[in-house]
Amino acid sequence: MGEVVFTDRELDIMAVLWEHGPSTVASVRDRISIDLAYTTVLTILRTLEEKGHIGHEAEGRAYRYHSLVERGEARVSAVDRITRKLFAGSTETLLSHLVSDQDLSDEELQRMRALLNARLGDDDEGEEGA
Amino acid sequence: MGEVVFTDRELDIMAVLWEHGPSTVASVRDRISIDLAYTTVLTILRTLEEKGHIGHEAEGRAYRYHSLVERGEARVSAVDRITRKLFAGSTETLLSHLVSDQDLSDEELQRMRALLNARLGDDDEGEEGA
DNA sequence: GCTGTAATACTATGGTATTAGTAGGTCGTG
DNA sequence: CACGACCTACTAATACCATAGTATTACAGC
Numbered sequence: 001m002g003e004v005v006f007t008d009r010e011l012d013i014m015a016v017l018w019e020h021g022p023s024t025v026a027s028v029r030d031r032i033s034i035d036l037a038y039t040t041v042l043t044i045l046r047t048l049e050e051k052g053h054i055g056h057e058a059e060g061r062a063y064r065y066h067s068l069v070e071r072g073e074a075r076v077s078a079v080d081r082i083t084r085k086l087f088a089g090s091t092e093t094l095l096s097h098l099v100s101d102q103d104l105s106d107e108e109l110q111r112m113r114a115l116l117n118a119r120l121g122d123d124d125e126g127e128e129g130a
Numbered sequence: 131m132g133e134v135v136f137t138d139r140e141l142d143i144m145a146v147l148w149e150h151g152p153s154t155v156a157s158v159r160d161r162i163s164i165d166l167a168y169t170t171v172l173t174i175l176r177t178l179e180e181k182g183h184i185g186h187e188a189e190g191r192a193y194r195y196h197s198l199v200e201r202g203e204a205r206v207s208a209v210d211r212i213t214r215k216l217f218a219g220s221t222e223t224l225l226s227h228l229v230s231d232q233d234l235s236d237e238e239l240q241r242m243r244a245l246l247n248a249r250l251g252d253d254d255e256g257e258e259g260a
Numbered sequence: 261g262c263t264g265t266a267a268t269a270c271t272a273t274g275g276t277a278t279t280a281g282t283a284g285g286t287c288g289t290g
Numbered sequence: 291c292a293c294g295a296c297c298t299a300c301t302a303a304t305a306c307c308a309t310a311g312t313a314t315t316a317c318a319g320c
Binding site (some may be wrong): 025038039060062 | 298
Binding site for chain 1 (some may be wrong): 278279285
């Protein structure tokens with residue numbers, strides 16, 4: 001269970017692969033927000049591949065890169081990390097921060113509550129006694 | 131609004147300063163989880179000071195370092211960042227992840243709901259119609 | 261006043277991140 | 291076949307991170 005950690009730039013690129021699926025260098029480059037040289041994108045992709053986070057297959061003369069890491073895994077790692085380091089290990093404190101300091105609209109907050117209600121209601125209707 | 135970003139090790143040390151208040155090198159060193167040489171801790175503190183994130187004042191022959199950055203600021207930065215990069219910019223998706231994938235107990239979930247209820251109840255009692 | 265201890269200041273080293281240039285291959289088209 | 295467009299491979303430079311050793315200073319106690 002090796003903590004999946006990405007650098008800033010790596011994360012930019014992983015985000016593209018997760019969002020748009022397997023992509024060539026050129027299409028990754030087109031889709032990231034910041035402007036990088038073609039070779040720079042390629043280098044980061046090669047680094048990611050070296051680390052085992054992504055793979056590729058030939059497509060014509062180009063490569064198409066695909067993620068080997070579930071986005072969910074990266075999410076758990078990242079959330080764990082900031083929970084530990086910034087919220088003293090408390091997910092509740094994190095949520096409290098989300099609802100009070102993160103500048104959300106009432107509608108968003110209501111949808112969040114709906115999510116929680118659904119989760120608590122659906123999952124285990126009877127055993128909320130403990 | 132300059133994104134407050136810390137490296138891993140810096141964050142370890144900031145966590146101590148936030149948690150325990152102004153601290154000397156020795157007390158920081160005692161409180162961080164990982165084992166680092168005294169001089170290593172000092173070096174990181176000096177780096178943090180150079181970057182303007184902390185300050186110090188003399189206390190006897192030692193220095194007592196204190197944070198100049200609100201933990202809340204760092205929290206916002208960190209949460210923004212992972213929301214953007216890992217949750218496609220959606221705080222709701224982040225919450226959804228928290229409640230479904232982050233392995234929380236029912237009690238925690240219930241306390242979270244209570245938080246949301248309090249927030250929504252307090253803030254705007256009437257408009258929960260939507 | 262000397263010596264030990266604890267603190268900071270300075271210096272160093274190996275590693276990773278970030279960015280990108282250049283060289284060389286391949287394929288389509290005139 | 292030669293040329294250009296596009297692609298990957300190799301190489302590189304700069305900055306920053308992580309860790310810590312050595313030098314030096316300053317006070318406390320004998």
